[in-house]
Amino acid sequence: xxxxxxxxxxxxxxxxxxxxxxxxxxxxxxxxxxxxxxxxxxxxxxxxxxxxxxxxxxxxxxxxxxxxxxxxxxxxxxxxxxxxxxxxxxxxxxxxxxxxxxxxxxxxxxxxxxxxxxxxxxxxxxxxxxxxxxxxxxxxxxxxxxxxxxxxxxxxxxxxxxxxxxxxxxxxxxxxxxxxxxxxxxxxxxxxxxxxxxxxxxxxxxxxxxxxxxxxxxxxxxxxxxxxxxxxxxxxxxxxxxxxxxxxxxxxxxxxxxxxxxxxxxxxxxxxxxxxxxxxxxxxxxxxxxxxxxxxxxxxxxx
Ligand SMILES: [Zn+2]
Numbered sequence: 447x448x449x450x451x452x453x454x455x456x457x458x459x460x461x462x463x464x465x466x467x468x469x470x471x472x473x474x475x476x477x478x479x480x481x482x483x484x485x486x487x488x489x490x491x492x493x494x495x496x497x498x499x500x501x502x503x504x505x506x507x508x509x510x511x512x513x514x515x516x517x518x519x520x521x522x523x524x525x526x527x528x529x530x531x532x533x534x535x536x537x538x539x540x541x542x543x544x545x546x547x548x549x550x551x552x553x554x555x556x557x558x559x560x561x562x563x564x565x566x567x568x569x570x571x572x573x574x575x576x577x578x579x580x581x582x583x584x585x586x587x588x589x590x591x592x593x594x595x596x597x598x599x600x601x602x603x604x605x606x607x608x609x610x611x612x613x614x615x616x617x618x619x620x621x622x623x624x625x626x627x628x629x630x631x632x633x634x635x636x637x638x639x640x641x642x643x644x645x646x647x648x649x650x651x652x653x654x655x656x657x658x659x660x661x662x663x664x665x666x667x668x669x670x671x672x673x674x675x676x677x678x679x680x681x682x683x684x685x686x687x688x689x690x691x692x693x694x695x696x697x698x699x700x701x702x703x704x705x706x707x708x709x710x711x712x713x714x715x716x717x718x719x720x721x722x723x724x725x726x727x728x729x730x731x732x733x734x735x736x737x738x739x740x741x742x743x744x745x746x747x748x749x
Contacts, residue, residue, distance in 0.1 A: 471608050474516050474547075476525040476535070477504055478724040479587045480557060480596065482733045484524060486622040487600040491611045497538070500725030503700045505578050505672065509534040517542035520553060521607060524600070527558030528584035552607060558584065560599040561592045564653050578672030585651035588722065589658040590626055590737055597622050629734045636745035643748040644690040646683060646715065648697035648706070651722055659741060661748070664690045667697070667706065675705060687713040693748040694718040699726065718747045 473494040475481040481496035488494065495516050498507045504526065517523060517538055525531050539548060546553040565583035586592045601619040605612045641660035647653075648667040656663050665686040669679045686692070687709065694716040695706045706717045720740050721727045730736050 469608070471521045471604060472519055473522040473524065474520040475523075476507075476531050477587075478726075479733055479736070480524050480526065482724045482731075483593060483596050483622070484522075484600050486733070487597050487615055487619045488604055489614060489618045491608065491614055492604065497534075498723075500721060500723035500727075500730070501699055503698070504530055504723070505533060507531075507534045509537045511541075513538050514541035517547060518544050520544060520547050522553040522555055522603065523547035524555040524557055526584050526587070527556040528563065528579070528581040530584035553603075555599070555603055557596055557599060558582075558586070560595045561586045564657070565650065576673045577670045579650065583650055583653050583671075585649075585722065586654050587733075588652070588655040588737075588740070590630060591658070592654065593626060593733055593737070594623050626734055626737075629738055633738060633741045633745075636741050639745045639749055640741070644692040645744075645748065646687060646692050646695045646709070648695065648701045651698065652696050652720075655740065659744065661696075661744065664692050667695065667701075667709075674702070680705070680709065684709055684712050687715050694744070696720055696744065698722050716747050718743060720744065 470490075471488065471492040473484050473488060473492050475484055475494065475496045477498050478496050478500040481494055484492065484494050497513050497516075498504050520542075523539070525535060545551050548554060563582040563586065565579060567580065567582065587596065597619050601615045604615045637659055642662055644662050644664045646665045646667060647656070647663045650666060650668070650671045652663065655661070665683045667675050667680075667683060669675065675683070692715055695709060696718050697703070697706055697720070699719050699721065703717060703719070709715060710717050720743055721730060721736065724730060724733055724736050726736070727739065730739055
């Protein structure tokens with residue numbers, strides 16, 4: 447009788463064993479781009495979810511209760527940083543009550559620490575003017591070199607938290623870099639087309655993409671990051687477009703296209719809606735596809 451019970455327990459624990467032994471790291475990311483790169487590196491050793499969607503403005507995400515639940519059980523919270531998530535992250539972290547993912551915790555991962563940041567403000571930081579980039583420009587994932595840096599950061603943190611799978615994280619990360627390198631070779635001629643071409647960007651989110659592609663941003667539709675264009679600013683943009691022969695207004699799907707169309711009507715410039723993130727257009731399901739799509743759309747628009 448005792449033996450039978452023991453066998454029963456043994457059988458039950460064996461049935462559970464694969465799930466328990468696997469012990470996948472639970473990773474939550476703020477954006478779809480971080481989510482995709484985390485998955486590339488973590489493979490089947492992690493489970494990952496993301497808070498924002500690729501078609502949403504990452505500065506302004508609604509803090510839903512379901513996100514709190516995801517964060518409550520997370521081993522890793524990876525976010526873009528530089529205050530991109532300042533409007534919604536603190537309330538979610540407070541609600542989650544998970545010491546692992548709070549500042550100083552083992553799973554708190556500020557991804558901006560891995561990249562060189564553009565547009566770091568000089569002198570005093572002044573948010574009163576509506577600048578949503580008080581610590582520097584947070585849209586750094588739109589440069590493949592930073593994509594690689596993000597992947598290496600995930601590898602380092604996953605390895606630290608889960609050393610038994612270090613070899614897998616290393617192999618996955620190298621495979622991701624190899625695929626990205628190969629993809630980049632495929633779009634070199636498009637980069638050559640883009641290089642030096644004058645464009646207007648809506649938000650400074652395209653600064654890193656410009657550094658990478660060589661497109662020359664001659665004006666921003668926003669007078670300051672996060673501040674919508676005033677009539678007087680628009681007048682200046684129109685003059686700049688006429689003077690430089692700028693080819694396209696590059697903008698995310700969540701900004702006001704009507705305003706861009708107004709500039710287009712006055713100058714003949716094209717309006718080019720580009721997704722800034724994975725999932726920003728249906729079917730763009732991974733980081734490499736996103737970069738390929740944006741490069742090719744831009745090359746076609748400025749050709
Ligand atoms: Zn921004």
